[in-house]
Amino acid sequence: MTVRKIMKAKEKHDVVTVKPDDDVSSAAAVLAKHRIGAVIVTADGAGVDGILSERDIVRALGTSGPGCLSNKVRELMTSSVIGCGMDDTANSVMERMSEGRFRHMPVMEDGRLAGVISIGDVVKTRIQEIQNENAALTGMIANTW
Numbered sequence: 001m002t003v004r005k006i007m008k009a010k011e012k013h014d015v016v017t018v019k020p021d022d023d024v025s026s027a028a029a030v031l032a033k034h035r036i037g038a039v040i041v042t043a044d045g046a047g048v049d050g051i052l053s054e055r056d057i058v059r060a061l062g063t064s065g066p067g068c069l070s071n072k073v074r075e076l077m078t079s080s081v082i083g084c085g086m087d088d089t090a091n092s093v094m095e096r097m098s099e100g101r102f103r104h105m106p107v108m109e110d111g112r113l114a115g116v117i118s119i120g121d122v123v124k125t126r127i128q129e130i131q132n133e134n135a136a137l138t139g140m141i142a143n144t145w
Helices: 003-009 023-036 054-064 066-072 090-100 119-145
Strands: 036-039 050-053 104-108 112-118
Touching: 003 112, 003 119, 023 036, 023 054, 023 112, 036 112, 050 054, 050 104, 050 112, 054 066, 066 090, 090 119, 112 119
Parallel strands: none
Antiparallel strands: 036 050, 104 112
């Protein structure tokens, strides 16, 4: 299973982004509005400058208090972002997400932001793949008796 297939299976393909100079409070409103856990930070809409997650905001609230909501996104975002390509496998993406302890990954194609996948997207696709394999094996066994 490739990232391309995961992207095709997703219900929503829109990439929700914010700009590095947006206030954290407006980014939090975007997260709430779209009911998502992270947004891609991009100045130009094509590249990835960073990613801002709910966790980033909660950690800042815990250490700095509510004043951090007036900070710029660039001050809280994770700027060292690990992404993937359309032809990467679901297993390699799951491994990178698990090792890095993050739940969202930008998908790049031809040097441009093409989408975002979450660990939930990957797990859902992997479960479907295992169910299909199980059904095929069950059918093969049933046909040999």
